[in-house]
Amino acid sequence: MKRVLLLCLSALLLAPVSNAQVRVVKSADRKLTLNLSGLRVAGDPAAQIFFQTLEKNLRLSGWFEPLRGSGELLLSGSVNRKGGDVRTTCQVIRQADRATLFSKGYSIDADRARTLAQRVADEIVEAVTGRKGIASTKIAMVGTRSGAKELWLCDADGGSVSQLTTDKSIVVGPNWGPAGDRLVYTSFMRGFPDVYEVNLRSRRRKSLASYGGLNTGAALSPDGKTMTLILSKDGNPELYVQSLSRGKPQRITTTLRATEASPSWSPDGQNLVYVSDQSGTPQLYIINRNGGRPKRLSSRGSENVAPDWGPNGLIACASKEGGRYHIAIINPTSGETRYLPTDGADYEDPSWAPDGRHLVAARSVRYQSSLYLLDTVSDAPVALVHGDGNWLSPTWSPR
Amino acid sequence: MKKQALLMLVLLVAATLTGCQSPGRNPAGVYGTAGEYGATGSIPLAGRFTGGTEYPGLFAPVLFAYDSSQVSATERPKAEAVSKHLKQNPSMAVIVEGHCDERGSREYNLALGERRALAIRSYLTGLGIEANRIQTKSLGEEAPSTPEHDESAWSLNRRGEFVLYY
Numbered sequence: 392m393k394r395v396l397l398l399c400l401s402a403l404l405l406a407p408v409s410n411a412q413v414r415v416v417k418s419a420d421r422k423l424t425l426n427l428s429g430l431r432v433a434g435d436p437a438a439q440i441f442f443q444t445l446e447k448n449l450r451l452s453g454w455f456e457p458l459r460g461s462g463e464l465l466l467s468g469s470v471n472r473k474g475g476d477v478r479t480t481c482q483v484i485r486q487a488d489r490a491t492l493f494s495k496g497y498s499i500d501a502d503r504a505r506t507l508a509q510r511v512a513d514e515i516v517e518a519v520t521g522r523k524g525i526a527s528t529k530i531a532m533v534g535t536r537s538g539a540k541e542l543w544l545c546d547a548d549g550g551s552v553s554q555l556t557t558d559k560s561i562v563v564g565p566n567w568g569p570a571g572d573r574l575v576y577t578s579f580m581r582g583f584p585d586v587y588e589v590n591l592r593s594r595r596r597k598s599l600a601s602y603g604g605l606n607t608g609a610a611l612s613p614d615g616k617t618m619t620l621i622l623s624k625d626g627n628p629e630l631y632v633q634s635l636s637r638g639k640p641q642r643i644t645t646t647l648r649a650t651e652a653s654p655s656w657s658p659d660g661q662n663l664v665y666v667s668d669q670s671g672t673p674q675l676y677i678i679n680r681n682g683g684r685p686k687r688l689s690s691r692g693s694e695n696v697a698p699d700w701g702p703n704g705l706i707a708c709a710s711k712e713g714g715r716y717h718i719a720i721i722n723p724t725s726g727e728t729r730y731l732p733t734d735g736a737d738y739e740d741p742s743w744a745p746d747g748r749h750l751v752a753a754r755s756v757r758y759q760s761s762l763y764l765l766d767t768v769s770d771a772p773v774a775l776v777h778g779d780g781n782w783l784s785p786t787w788s789p790r
Numbered sequence: 791m792k793k794q795a796l797l798m799l800v801l802l803v804a805a806t807l808t809g810c811q812s813p814g815r816n817p818a819g820v821y822g823t824a825g826e827y828g829a830t831g832s833i834p835l836a837g838r839f840t841g842g843t844e845y846p847g848l849f850a851p852v853l854f855a856y857d858s859s860q861v862s863a864t865e866r867p868k869a870e871a872v873s874k875h876l877k878q879n880p881s882m883a884v885i886v887e888g889h890c891d892e893r894g895s896r897e898y899n900l901a902l903g904e905r906r907a908l909a910i911r912s913y914l915t916g917l918g919i920e921a922n923r924i925q926t927k928s929l930g931e932e933a934p935s936t937p938e939h940d941e942s943a944w945s946l947n948r949r950g951e952f953v954l955y956y
Contacts, residue, residue, distance in 0.1 A: 627908060
């Protein structure tokens with residue numbers, strides 16, 4: 392995804408970035424106020440879209456509080472339309488000592504103004520905080536807007552919602568490949584639950600598993616060479632690992648009285664976290680990718696489902712307590728469990744953003760489900776995709 | 791007499807199998823070994839049926855308790871009716887569809903639905919139906935038969951449906 396973006400952008404470096412090593416923010420707890428009033432934005436629609444997208448993504452990054460008229464940081468420069476292009480120069484100046492933290496110019500085809508704004512937001516976040524942003528990443532999800540459960544895509548800010556499949560069937564459990572160029576998912580397009588892969592560049596699909604019984608829960612390893620999935624071909628739903636280039640699925644669990652679901656790889660690709668109901672209720676377990684004895688992870692909540700092992704090493708899941716599903720974050724080393732603050736709705740199916748700070752989850756109220764951005768530091772949940780159908784099973788792309 | 795004893799044994803094995811499949815019956819979280827797995831007679835699934843037609847809705851669905859994949863004694867006559875039909879029509883096969891209510895994780899419900907379909911399959915094989923005539927298919931919570939969001943709808947949606955195939 393990133394490579395495509397770079398090819399499409401023609402970035403003109405108009406001024407050198409001075410003092411690029413300055414790091415203003417040491418901790419995510421406190422937001423920096425950012426005065427947007429220094430940026431002169433033309434009335435042209437593409438320039439306006441650029442500015443709105445930039446402001447939204449700077450806010451959603453969690454690092455800034457965008458303001459008009461004052462702030463510790465000043466955003467200055469201009470956004471103009473020139474022929475078919477949007478041209479912009481952006482500077483970020485620290486008011487206290489007038490240091491220029493960021494200064495860059497760009498030009499892009501006007502209908503890609505959002506793409507450019509996302510890139511600028513990411514570059515500002517990195518120049519000021521030293522951390523990489525997430526504005527240029529994507530979210531895949533299941534949507535019912537067309538009447539069936541199809542795969543859909545949107546940007547990290549919930550914009551540019553687009554339908555990916557038109558199979559008039561049911562999609563469950565999409566997951567990104569580690570390079571962000573493909574998705575693996577379960578579809579009933581041929582009547583039974585089978586695992587498919589779709590290449591997002593060519594839009595070509597291939598079947599990855601279609602054994603008798605259940606084929607689901609596919610997730611690709613961090614090196615992209617191995618797939619984990621749930622199969623029932625041997626007579627009971629179990630966890631398997633399979634090389635994508637050769638060989639047969641290798642069975643990892645043997646729980647004839649129970650079922651497994653929803654495996655997710657550890658960042659180093661050595662372990663898997665998954666759901667098993669061997670204790671009588673669905674709970675989380677960790678097992679080595681080569682098998683062995685699983686270790687129970689979840690301790691709080693009557694049910695713990697849909698785990699996602701994040702790039703930060705923490706495991707997010709949906710945890711049921713008091714009759715509601717909450718998003719829980721579990722440290723697999725210490726076992727420490729934290730529930731994100733809740734508002735009475737059900738939050739399910741969390742997926743980590745690549746910044747290791749944000750999550751996307753399905754929030755449902757009265758059987759209407761929409762996608763929300765959750766911040767593990769301080770911000771309240773923000774609606775990303777909602778209305779005109781249900782939005783389910785979100786999964787955040789890598790960078 | 792000998793034949794009757796054999797039938798009793800088969801039924802007993804089937805009852806044991808289905809009884810064990812409730813996750814609630816295994817609170818200690820004991821993992822089976824490969825040997826134990828084989829010993830209980832878990833039968834691998836054959837490939838998908840091809841070349842025939844599906845005939846849904848001819849038999850009453852088997853209903854399940856919340857989070858359970860156990861075929862209860864009161865629901866067994868429904869599976870027995872299917873078994874009888876398959877014995878009378880040796881060219882026919884059946885797809886057992888496992889379904890869940892809408893509560894909980896979509897992915898976990900897909901697995902639970904498969905367990906329900908497999909529990910019915912193992913009851914049918916216990917009644918003497920050849921394993922290669924039974925295909926399982928889980929639809930999880932994706933295809934409720936009753937659209938309401940209450941206990942009565944949920945109890946009807948936790949089900950195993952029989953789709954004749956020939």
